[in-house]
Amino acid sequence: MALVKASSILFPNLPALKNLRTNSRVLSHALSITTSCSNNSNNIESRVTNKVVFISQSTDVFSNLALEAWLYNHWKFDNKRLLLLYRNSPCVVIGRHQNAFMEANLHYLESAKVPVVRRHSGGGTVYHDIGNLNCSFFTDRKSYNRRYNLDLICRILQTQFGLPVTVNSRDDIMLAEKFKVSGSAAKLGRCTSYHHCTLLVDTDRLQLSLALKGDKDIKTTATSSVPCAVGNLSDGGQKGVLTVEKMMDSLAWGFLDAPLPGEEEYSRRASSGVTLVNPQDDWFPGLGDLRAELLSWDWLYGKNPRFSKTLELPVPEYLTSCRSRVLVTVKCQRGVIEEIVVEGLQDIHEDVQKELKNFYEHDLLNLVRDTPYCSELSSVLTNLVHTWRAPDNAGQPLQL
Amino acid sequence: GRKFSDKHEWVEVSGSSGKIGITNYAQDALGDIVYAQLPELDSEFSQGDECGALESVKAASELYCPVSGRVTEVNSAAEDQPSLINKSCYDEGWLFKVELTKPEELDGLMDETAYKNFVRSLTDS
Numbered sequence: 001m002a003l004v005k006a007s008s009i010l011f012p013n014l015p016a017l018k019n020l021r022t023n024s025r026v027l028s029h030a031l032s033i034t035t036s037c038s039n040n041s042n043n044i045e046s047r048v049t050n051k052v053v054f055i056s057q058s059t060d061v062f063s064n065l066a067l068e069a070w071l072y073n074h075w076k077f078d079n080k081r082l083l084l085l086y087r088n089s090p091c092v093v094i095g096r097h098q099n100a101f102m103e104a105n106l107h108y109l110e111s112a113k114v115p116v117v118r119r120h121s122g123g124g125t126v127y128h129d130i131g132n133l134n135c136s137f138f139t140d141r142k143s144y145n146r147r148y149n150l151d152l153i154c155r156i157l158q159t160q161f162g163l164p165v166t167v168n169s170r171d172d173i174m175l176a177e178k179f180k181v182s183g184s185a186a187k188l189g190r191c192t193s194y195h196h197c198t199l200l201v202d203t204d205r206l207q208l209s210l211a212l213k214g215d216k217d218i219k220t221t222a223t224s225s226v227p228c229a230v231g232n233l234s235d236g237g238q239k240g241v242l243t244v245e246k247m248m249d250s251l252a253w254g255f256l257d258a259p260l261p262g263e264e265e266y267s268r269r270a271s272s273g274v275t276l277v278n279p280q281d282d283w284f285p286g287l288g289d290l291r292a293e294l295l296s297w298d299w300l301y302g303k304n305p306r307f308s309k310t311l312e313l314p315v316p317e318y319l320t321s322c323r324s325r326v327l328v329t330v331k332c333q334r335g336v337i338e339e340i341v342v343e344g345l346q347d348i349h350e351d352v353q354k355e356l357k358n359f360y361e362h363d364l365l366n367l368v369r370d371t372p373y374c375s376e377l378s379s380v381l382t383n384l385v386h387t388w389r390a391p392d393n394a395g396q397p398l399q400l
Numbered sequence: 401g402r403k404f405s406d407k408h409e410w411v412e413v414s415g416s417s418g419k420i421g422i423t424n425y426a427q428d429a430l431g432d433i434v435y436a437q438l439p440e441l442d443s444e445f446s447q448g449d450e451c452g453a454l455e456s457v458k459a460a461s462e463l464y465c466p467v468s469g470r471v472t473e474v475n476s477a478a479e480d481q482p483s484l485i486n487k488s489c490y491d492e493g494w495l496f497k498v499e500l501t502k503p504e505e506l507d508g509l510m511d512e513t514a515y516k517n518f519v520r521s522l523t524d525s
Contacts, residue, residue: 096453096460097435122435122453122460146459171458186459190407190448195459221480223435223455305435 049079049260051271053252056086057278061117061128064088066291067279068136069120072192077140083255084136085248088128092116092211095123095185099222099304105213106375114211118300121196123185124225127211131202131232133244135251137195144193146171146184148261153182153199156254163236172228173199179231201244202234215375220307301335301372308332310343311378316359316388322352328360332373340365363388402490403506404515405466410490413506418467421494422454422485425519430456433482438496444470445498447505454485467505469498
């Protein structure tokens with residue numbers, strides 16, 4: 001996950017981007033921490049909305065999401081609009097209120113060394129790679145307008161690349177009304193909001209579908225993802241012509257030139273142009289801490305909304321005469337095991353029920369309570385049952 | 401009666417306890433709520449602190465505590481079935497209760513008439 005510093009490696013077309021500023025001093029004027037939203041923006045006629053485009057020089061998902069969090073925390077967007085463009089090396093990004101086990105194929109991703117990260121915005125899970133472009137639109141809360149952003153992207157894709165794209169009722173951008181090429185999510189705060197979306201230009205669709213095969217047997221109230229047939233914009237007819245770099249260039253300048261909602265035109269003079277940024281501590285003081293939070297177990301797994309999983313487990317040896325296997329439901333909160341409940345004991349003798357409940361809901365639970373849930377839980381618990389030493393007072397096998 | 405914040409949260413006070421929820425204007429603006437991330441029991445907040453989030457149509461909206469206090473109860477029905485917040489934002493869809501630590505803050509909140517006027521001013525502009 002090394003940070004790519006040399007802009008020419010990532011963006012060979014850079015000479016096309018004007019107004020480049022390559023040091024962090026341009027950022028310092030905006031470093032004042034947001035404490036309150038200003039209410040005086042309506043009454044000053046001469047206020048012009050300043051537009052800025054940032055292009056991240058990093059392909060590390062943790063750094064790029066930390067940059068979004070940093071901008072959300074530190075910048076004021078009264079009379080300012082920012083478009084942040086970035087792409088990530090392969091990773092899976094889940095929504096803020098989703099379950100990582102349910103959304104991502106963690107076992108596969110670990111072996112493929114593809115990180116999973118929980119973002120701060122809502123919505124469903126997406127797969128990113130270098131063929132996917134992420135567009136993050138920052139405005140003040142009052143100006144949050146997802147549809148305006150998506151329409152802007154569509155207009156650019158239609159006029160500059162001749163692509164038949166439309167926005168559907170779920171705010172997905174569709175290619176030829178058939179394939180989803182863009183998913184959206186947003187975070188709305190007191191003063192600031194951002195809407196970000198993916199744009200699949202030429203993403204590896206096989207990896208995408210492998211990465212997103214999660215555990216569908218988990219029960220939870222967490223936000224679920226809506227699976228969709230996806231496509232790449234490069235399938236839209238212009239193979240070889242359409243690249244992420246070209247798209248980035250078109251979106252950057254298209255954003256800067258676009259009239260604001262309800263206006264006829266926008267003067268580029270009011271914009272600060274395009275700036276290449278490095279999402280690192282020396283540019284954005286404190287960004288490292290935000291990145292560390294995104295990498296933490298507490299954030300990725302500890303924020304899993306309450307969930308449960310039902311497993312079939314063997315019965316310990318001293319109880320096997322009644323039944324050889326039982327169903328148990330393991331309940332988890334904050335990513336750790338909290339409770340075990342035995343299911344379907346109705347047709348079993350009351351005394352045996354009590355023994356079984358006592359074993360799974362107390363003895364076994366005591367061994368695993370507060371330990372993190374993992375995909376291999378079934379085999380972990382099976383092993384614990386097999387190696388369980390019967391209590392001394394349980395010498396007599398129970399008979400039905 | 402209920403008191404209202406300009407961020408569209410309401411507080412209903414009984415004794416030293418405040419029951420908190422979001423207003424009809426807020427639930428309508430959010431659309432179908434699919435997930436309610438509510439504060440932990442016993443956590444403490446100052447007025448205006450982030451204390452959770454409501455997710456609707458792909459957007460996570462931060463929830464702010466309209467008064468300072470310590471959380472004494474969380475509405476698990478709203479957690480289990482977030483659509484209750486849309487259906488019944490003042491009643492079954494309340495969010496959490498706090499033990500008020502700065503009851504004087506209530507004086508700075510709007511009463512029902514003032515809040516209605518505030519919402520009207522927003523929808524007019």
